[in-house]
Structure formats: structure tokens, C-alpha cells
Amino acid sequence: MNSIVKFYTILVALMIIEMSDGEPDCKIPCYCKPKQKTAACASRHLHYIPKLPSYVEQVKFVGNNFTHLSRSFFKNITSNNKIILMNLTDNLVLNISVDAFADFQYLKTLEISKEEKLTIFSLKKAFRSFNTSMINNLIFSGNEWEHLPPDMFKELKLSRIRSLSMTSNSLKDLNGGIYSYLTELKTLNLAHNEIKNINLSGLIVLEELVLIDNDIHNIPTWCNSTGDSFVPQLKVLRLESNSITEMNSSSFKCLRNLQQLRVDYNNFRSLKNNTFSELVKLDRLHLSHITRLQVIQETAFNVPSLKSLYFQYNGFHFDKGNKFNAKTIFSYCPNLTTLDMSSNFLPSMKKSQLLKLMLIPLKKLEKLTLPDTKIRGLPIGLFPKMKFLKTLNLQGNSINGWKDSERIFGNKSSLKTLNLQANNIRLVNKTTFPPSILSSLKSLDLSSNQFSCTCDQIWFREWIRENFESKSKKNNLTLISYPEKYACMFPSNLRGVLLKNYNPTPETCKEKNYFTAIAVSITLVVVLLIAVPLLLYRCQTNVRNYIYWWRLYKKRKSGYMRLDSEDYEYHAFVVYCEQDRKWVHDVLVKKLENEEDMRICIHHREFDIGAPITGNIGKYMSKCRKIVVVMSNDFAESEWCQWEVDLVQERRRKQGRGVSLLIMLHTIDSNHMTDSLKTLLDSTPHLQYSNGVGEKLFWTALVEGLRKPFGHPPVAIL
Structure with missing residues (x-):
């Protein structure tokens, strides 16, 4: 007994020593x-x-x-x-x-x-x-530095520092000479500053440059006066969330070792021919969240080395042939293995072969991602040409089914992951997928579709029961989100019932189908033969009245127009002062454009360069459906802002007070309150911006206000 107690005492002591490394824990x-x-x-x-x-x-x-x-x-x-x-x-x-x-x-x-x-x-x-x-690694973030001494890193000239991060400061310039003392610097991260001017001299060994969320308007100059590169070793370049409006064939000269380029969240209106052709080693290109993009020229993606292209959330209309050339758009980057085109507008069902024309050159593709692209049909003969395709994501579209699955998918033993979540698929039967697909797949997602729980679904139920509900599973396939996201949508009496709990048998379906078909057919014929003539006889006066009303409506429509036309280029024009620019750009505009899919007009980005500011304000305010006024003490002190308030009042007199939305970013003191502002505030309720609990309510009210119609304005004769 004593030996057992002694053994456990020693064991506990060893555990305590091991947990604390022989020392007391932190206090x-x-x-x-x-x-x-x-x-x-x-x-x-x-x-x-x-x-x-x-x-x-x-x-x-x-x-x-x-x-x-x-x-x-x-x-x-x-x-x-x-x-x-x-x-x-x-x-x-x-x-x-x-x-x-x-x-x-x-x-x-x-x-x-x-x-x-x-x-x-x-x-x-x-x-x-x-x-x-x-x-070898220094991080200086959020210190509110605006400028660095020229010899900031002179004392580190013999160091082996490879990574330097100075994010979330207020730096205005990138002067490469400041960092030239760091002779082994490979990564320089200057994200979330206010950099506008860039001089890259002195960064000859740099491999990664991060300039996310700055104030860059033009692509930096990469070549020195002799035509050599300032950054010959650069492999990764990140320019997301700036104000760059144009790229062309000379934008990326002297970057012959660049492998990854990210220019998301910028303001390009077009992608021009051979923009990236100088990047002979480019492997990965990100062009996402560019919501103003309107045109892609024929050789824009002339990058034979490119393997991964992320073209997401741009809302680009690939369903309009005048915006791009379907035959050539990807023909100059045939080595792509990954393509993500999420949240764009791809060709509809009637033009599904246009999608085939676009993607047919990509024979080496391994991963194709097309969620939320408004696809209604799958093109015949496209996927069989992609011999290496492993992952196909078609989530969140409007696909309701297809015929001839052999020609749609082919004998694709390479396909391992197929995602058809949240489409309009009602019926899955023996011919929906070729046998070779079902035997090679490792992951299949059919969740959140609109399944019809009728006897036509009996094959799918038996296949699920055999492969996912029985103890003896025959393959390694995973049916994603089964059973909780596989529910009946039709008929109405079974809506919401899990497919797992719908268990028809061949016997019951055979009997039910026989009598139901006869009953439905006879009933339909009788109803049509009796009801239609009776309705026409009893309601002939109403029919004539309806025809008269329709003609009157068409005539009125051809002779009148509504004054509140919705044909605007922008959802809203933002009136704000320079001191509130950071909140407007980084919070308001990003929230409305990226999450609510709105187009916002701000003078910092949209105004025509060189044009008088008064003309710019009048021109662009007329292109906007509504006006958002961001108010603060600085706003009240600005003469330009007060002049814009007068323009807002004039617009309100024409279209009603619903045309403007007022945001009180910071409460205005009484000594800053002007007569025009007081009149505006007295006649229109305003939203008060606040962090925390009330922030969600603020955004909800703002978005609803922007989308709310003006009401019922008067009718004017043409």
C-alpha cells in the first residue's frame, strides 16, 4: 500500500515539474x-x-x-x-x-x-x-509617422534585416534611399498609409513590395534612366485599394522577375492590350473588386506564363459581346490552371456556347470557380476538353438541370470536387451524372437546391440511401451538407421536409402515378372545355374594358414621362470636407460599393482632371440619384461645402426632400452652425454615425434610404 502511494506521489511531482519547467508560472x-x-x-x-x-x-x-x-x-x-x-x-x-x-x-x-x-x-x-x-524582422505599425529621417536605418547598414513592416502609419512618400542601408531587405510592407509619391531607387534586392490602401493614382516607374530595373528581384507586388485608374503595356516594364501581382479594389475602366505582357514570369494575377471595369481588349491577358487568374466580384458583363472578344480573351494565357470568375455576369442559357468559346483554350485548367455568375445552362462539349479539371464550382447560379450529361461532363475521371449548391435543381435521376463522374468524385455538393419530392425523385433517394445511409458504403464520395440542407421545396405540402425523411417506394409510386395521371388528365380536359367558354361569355364586358384600359395606358405612357427617372450613373453623390475624407473613402464608400453593390460618386475619384470644380460638381451631381451630405464642424467651416449645400437645397426644391440623406459624422457646435445648415437640418431628419451598438442600425437606415424611391412626383407632358 505504501509503495502505491509513493508511486503516485512521484508521478504527480513529475507532472508538476513538466508543466512548469521546474519554475513557478507567470504572475x-x-x-x-x-x-x-x-x-x-x-x-x-x-x-x-x-x-x-x-x-x-x-x-x-x-x-x-x-x-x-x-x-x-x-x-x-x-x-x-x-x-x-x-x-x-x-x-x-x-x-x-x-x-x-x-x-x-x-x-x-x-x-x-x-x-x-x-x-x-x-x-x-x-x-x-x-x-x-x-x-532580421522589424515591425513598426500604427505609430502615426508621416515622414522618416533620411538616415533612419543608417545604424543597421551591417544588419541582416530581411523584412520591414510599417503599416497603418501616415507616411506620405516612399523614398527608396531611406531603406538602401538595409542591404538584405527582401520584404517591405507599407500598407494602409497615405503614400502618393514613389521613388524606388535603392531597393535593388527587394522581392516583395506591399502598398495596399494608399493614395497611389498612377503605376510607379520601375525603370531607371538607363532602362534597368530599380527592383530587378521583385517577385510579389501588391497595389490593392488605391486610386489607380489606368494600366497599359508600359506599366510593368522592368519587372521581368515578378511572379505575383495584385491590383484589386482600383478604378480601372478598361484592361488594355498587352498590359501584362512584359511580366514574362507572372504566375498569379489578382484583378478583383474592380466594379467600374467596362471593357477588356483582345490581348489584355497576353501572359503565357500565367497559371492563376482571380477575376472576382467585378460585376463585368461577359453576357454582352461588345465588352470583350469571347474568342481571344483567354487564348493568350493557355497555361492557366486556376480561374476564378465569381460574381460576374456570364452568358445566359441561350448564349451558353459563348461561355464555351471563352474557356475552350484553357485545356490545362485544374480549378474552375464560377459562383454567382447568373449561369442558367451548361455548355455542351466544354468540360470534356478540360482533361485535367479537378475542381468545378458552380454554386449560387440559376441552373435547373441539363440533358445529355455525357456531352456536358464527358468521361471525366479527373474531376474530384463538384459544387452545385444553391441552384434551381429539382430532380436528380440516373442520367443526371455520367457513371464515370460519380465513381471518380470525392466531393459532391447539391445542398440548398429546390428539390421536388415526387416519385420522379425515387432514383436519387435510393442512391443516397445506398451510398450515405447504409452501413456498407460503396465509395469514398462525400455528399456535402447532407442531410440538413437537402429539403423538399415541392409539392407545397412537403415543403421543408428533409429529403432524408421522404421515402417513396417503387410500389407506391407505380400505383400513385397510374391513377393520378388519369385523374389529372380527365379533370384538366373537362375544366378547359367548360370553364373557358363560360368565362368568355360571362366576362365579355370586362374583357372589353381591360382592352380599353390597356390601350389608354399605352397612349398615356407614350405622351407622358415621370420626373423621377431612375436612369442615373451613380446611386449617390457624397458631399464632404477634406478633413472627413478618410472616413468617407475607407468606411462609407467601401461599405456601400463592396457590400451593397452601389456606385458612389466622390470628387476625389470621379471629377474630370483640369475642369473647373464648380462645373465638376454640377455635372456629377446631376448624374447621381441621391445626395449624401456628411456633416461635421470642419464641414460647417468650409465655404465650398456651404456652396454645395445650396446646390442640395436647389435639388430638393425640384425633386423633394427624399433626394438627400444627411449624416452627422461629428456633432456640429452651435458657434459653427450656419443658417443654410440649420435650414437643412430643420427640414430633414439626419442619421447620427456611431461605433458599436448603433452602427448596424446606422448602416441599415442609410442603405434603405438610398434605395427608397422618391415617392410619386408629378407627371409632365412631353
Whole structure:
């Protein structure tokens, strides 16, 4: 008995030692994970560095109260730990001493973020204390830096830093010379700044450049005066969410090693011939969320090296032949293996062979993604030509079925994943899919279709029962989301019943079909023979009246027009001041355009360059269905904004107060309130923007207001 107790005592002791590595765990406000070798400390009351277990190699100090960082300040972790990663975020740091990092001999990654009061020059001097043979990754985000000293990284010229991230600051320029001291820099991330001007000199070894969400209007210059590349090693370029309006065949010269390019969320109206042809090694191209795109020229995708193309959420009309050339659009990139065209307008059922003409050159395609593209029918002879096709996604379209499945799908043993979720498929029978497809598939998604629970569905029910409900499963196929998303839609008395619970048998269906067919046929004939003549006789006066009313309606329509024509180019024109530009561009416009599929007019993006501003305002305001006024104290002080308010009032007098929507971004003080603003606010309710609980209500009210009709305006004679 004593030996058993002794054994369990030793076992428990060993477990405790293993869990704590022989040391006490972190004390509040710190939290440690021994297996991950990490520690995190967060408390505004913490004004010193606590001692941490010796196993800690990665430490995060977030939301503390560290005023001055020095060598002695870090003594508790430099004397007992081998720190390789340190994160200092939002710690109210004011300055850093020159020797602050002298004892971090193993430090590889340092992050100093959201330290808005930090003196940048003290940080620059503190670089002297880095162990330059170890440090290779720096992150400085959200510090509200607008400009960097020219010699910012001079003290790191002997370092091996490969990655530098300075996202979410307020940097205005990219001056490559500042980073030229970092002779091994491979990745430079400057996303979410306000960069407009770019000089790439000094970045000769750079491989990845991230400029997402800046203020870039033109593609940067990649070639120097001698025709050589500023960035000859660049492989990844990200320019999403800028204000670029044009690309052409010279836009990407001198980038012959570029492999990945992303230009999503920009304002191109057309993709021109040979835009990407200089990118001889381009492997992956992202052109998504470009909602203003109207034309694709014949050789726009002249990129033989291209393997992946993501052309999503552009709302481009491939169903209109004058917008592109179906025969040539993909003929110059025959090596594509992945194509995603989600949320565009592909040819309808009557033009399904146009889809075949577009995609037939892509014989090496392995993954084809076409959700939400308004497809109604599948083209004959397209998929059999794609010998390597593994994944086909047709989710969220209007496909209701097809005939001759052998010619639609062919003998495709390569196809492993087929997604037909949320279409209009009612019936699945023995001929819906070729046997070769069902035997080779690993994943099939038919969920959320409009299944008809009649005896015609009996084959599908038996196939499901045999393959997914019986204990002896015959293949490795997975029927996605079965059974919860496979429900009856027809007939009405079975609507909502899971297909799993609909269990017809051949015997009951045979008997039911025999009598039902006879009864329905006889009833239909009798009704037609009796009801139609009777209705015509009894309702002849009403018929004549209806014909008279229809003629009158047509005449009135040809001689009158409504004053509230919906033929506008934009859903809304936004009136705002320069101080509120960031909220308008980054929050309001992105929300309405990306999530609500609206077209918004803002002067920063739409106005004609060189034209008088008064003419621009009048021209573009007339193209917009409604006007959104974003108000604040800065707005009230702007003379231009007050002039635009007068234009809003004039528009309201013509079309009613429903033409304008008022947003109070920041409450206007009484001493800033003008007579015109007061009149506008007294006559029209306004929306108050707020974060948190009321934000969802704000967006709901705004979207409904933009979509709400003006009402019933008067009728004017032509």
C-alpha cells in the first residue's frame, strides 16, 4: 500500500515539474504558455518588466505603462531569458535610450506599434544597440509617422534585416534611399498609409513590395534612366485599394522577375492590350473588386506564363459581346490552371456556347470557380476538353438541370470536387451524372437546391440511401451538407421536409402515378372545355374594358414621362470636407460599393482632371440619384461645402426632400452652425454615425434610404 502511494506521489511531482519547467508560472498580469515558450503581459498599472520563467523566448507587452525604455529596464528578461521575439504595443512609450537593446543577443523580431508618443529619433539611435548578426524582422505599425529621417536605418547598414513592416502609419512618400542601408531587405510592407509619391531607387534586392490602401493614382516607374530595373528581384507586388485608374503595356516594364501581382479594389475602366505582357514570369494575377471595369481588349491577358487568374466580384458583363472578344480573351494565357470568375455576369442559357468559346483554350485548367455568375445552362462539349479539371464550382447560379450529361461532363475521371449548391435543381435521376463522374468524385455538393419530392425523385433517394445511409458504403464520395440542407421545396405540402425523411417506394409510386395521371388528365380536359367558354361569355364586358384600359395606358405612357427617372450613373453623390475624407473613402464608400453593390460618386475619384470644380460638381451631381451630405464642424467651416449645400437645397426644391440623406459624422457646435445648415437640418431628419451598438442600425437606415424611391412626383407632358 505504501509503495502505491509513493508511486503516485512521484508521478504527480513529475507532472508538476513538466508543466512548469521546474519554475513557478507567470504572475498576473502576465500569462505564459510553456509549450509555446511565450509570455504576454497587459495592464496599464504595469510600469516595469517582471521576471519571467527561463523557458520564455517570445514575449508580448501590450497596453502597459512603460515611459522610458533602457538597458536596465529590460534587465529582468535579458539576464534570465533568450528572447528571440519581442512585441511592444501601446505601452505609452516616450523615448528609448541608445543602449536599450544591448543585452538582447538572440533577438530576431522586434515590434514597436501604436506608440504614438514615441520620439522617432530616439528609436533611430537605439538601433545602435542591436545585435545586427541576429535581428532580421522589424515591425513598426500604427505609430502615426508621416515622414522618416533620411538616415533612419543608417545604424543597421551591417544588419541582416530581411523584412520591414510599417503599416497603418501616415507616411506620405516612399523614398527608396531611406531603406538602401538595409542591404538584405527582401520584404517591405507599407500598407494602409497615405503614400502618393514613389521613388524606388535603392531597393535593388527587394522581392516583395506591399502598398495596399494608399493614395497611389498612377503605376510607379520601375525603370531607371538607363532602362534597368530599380527592383530587378521583385517577385510579389501588391497595389490593392488605391486610386489607380489606368494600366497599359508600359506599366510593368522592368519587372521581368515578378511572379505575383495584385491590383484589386482600383478604378480601372478598361484592361488594355498587352498590359501584362512584359511580366514574362507572372504566375498569379489578382484583378478583383474592380466594379467600374467596362471593357477588356483582345490581348489584355497576353501572359503565357500565367497559371492563376482571380477575376472576382467585378460585376463585368461577359453576357454582352461588345465588352470583350469571347474568342481571344483567354487564348493568350493557355497555361492557366486556376480561374476564378465569381460574381460576374456570364452568358445566359441561350448564349451558353459563348461561355464555351471563352474557356475552350484553357485545356490545362485544374480549378474552375464560377459562383454567382447568373449561369442558367451548361455548355455542351466544354468540360470534356478540360482533361485535367479537378475542381468545378458552380454554386449560387440559376441552373435547373441539363440533358445529355455525357456531352456536358464527358468521361471525366479527373474531376474530384463538384459544387452545385444553391441552384434551381429539382430532380436528380440516373442520367443526371455520367457513371464515370460519380465513381471518380470525392466531393459532391447539391445542398440548398429546390428539390421536388415526387416519385420522379425515387432514383436519387435510393442512391443516397445506398451510398450515405447504409452501413456498407460503396465509395469514398462525400455528399456535402447532407442531410440538413437537402429539403423538399415541392409539392407545397412537403415543403421543408428533409429529403432524408421522404421515402417513396417503387410500389407506391407505380400505383400513385397510374391513377393520378388519369385523374389529372380527365379533370384538366373537362375544366378547359367548360370553364373557358363560360368565362368568355360571362366576362365579355370586362374583357372589353381591360382592352380599353390597356390601350389608354399605352397612349398615356407614350405622351407622358415621370420626373423621377431612375436612369442615373451613380446611386449617390457624397458631399464632404477634406478633413472627413478618410472616413468617407475607407468606411462609407467601401461599405456601400463592396457590400451593397452601389456606385458612389466622390470628387476625389470621379471629377474630370483640369475642369473647373464648380462645373465638376454640377455635372456629377446631376448624374447621381441621391445626395449624401456628411456633416461635421470642419464641414460647417468650409465655404465650398456651404456652396454645395445650396446646390442640395436647389435639388430638393425640384425633386423633394427624399433626394438627400444627411449624416452627422461629428456633432456640429452651435458657434459653427450656419443658417443654410440649420435650414437643412430643420427640414430633414439626419442619421447620427456611431461605433458599436448603433452602427448596424446606422448602416441599415442609410442603405434603405438610398434605395427608397422618391415617392410619386408629378407627371409632365412631353
